[in-house]
Amino acid sequence: MENNDRHIIRRVIDGSTESYKILMDRYSQQVFSLVVKIVSREDDAEEITQDVFVNAYRNLEKFDFRSTFSTWLYRIAYNEAVSHTRRKKVETTPIDEATLNNLPDARVDSFLESDNPRLAALSEAIEALSVDERALISFHYFEGIPLKEVADMMRIGESAAKVRLMRTRKKLYVLINKLSGKYE
Numbered sequence: 216m217e218n219n220d221r222h223i224i225r226r227v228i229d230g231s232t233e234s235y236k237i238l239m240d241r242y243s244q245q246v247f248s249l250v251v252k253i254v255s256r257e258d259d260a261e262e263i264t265q266d267v268f269v270n271a272y273r274n275l276e277k278f279d280f281r282s283t284f285s286t287w288l289y290r291i292a293y294n295e296a297v298s299h300t301r302r303k304k305v306e307t308t309p310i311d312e313a314t315l316n317n318l319p320d321a322r323v324d325s326f327l328e329s330d331n332p333r334l335a336a337l338s339e340a341i342e343a344l345s346v347d348e349r350a351l352i353s354f355h356y357f358e359g360i361p362l363k364e365v366a367d368m369m370r371i372g373e374s375a376a377k378v379r380l381m382r383t384r385k386k387l388y389v390l391i392n393k394l395s396g397k398y399e
Contacts, residue, residue: 220241242285248358250263250264252358253300296350301346310386318388318389326388326391340390340391341387362376
């Protein structure tokens, strides 16, 4: 598909603006899905998705084919969604660093991978994360985007993404337990 994207992008750059609709049709649902997980409101996500495609179209000549078109487009989507969320000043739940540092990774992993009924609070816990943490969890786990690609989208190294992902999983563990009124 990436080869096909290259061909379409070159046609759009050469003046075939109607070819851009092919890219929009191909990626609009994925972009919307990524954005709505960050901004949490469908009406905002629809508007941001439109902005993403307008910005991508305006900057298509700058696309250098070093990454896949989807990674480049998702990076624009991520930036737009994060900017929107920061302008809205969404509240997050602070968690003591010592609490996170003292949580064993194995305990968090087994809890999040279990059928524990407290996981019903997962979506509410995700809403309490920062915008970057919400994006990281959503992109990697819900959208199935490889961590290397998520790191590229967020413009961080892959090892930094791994560390942030584990810390975010620990935050989810703490938040889920707080929301469900129990703490192991």
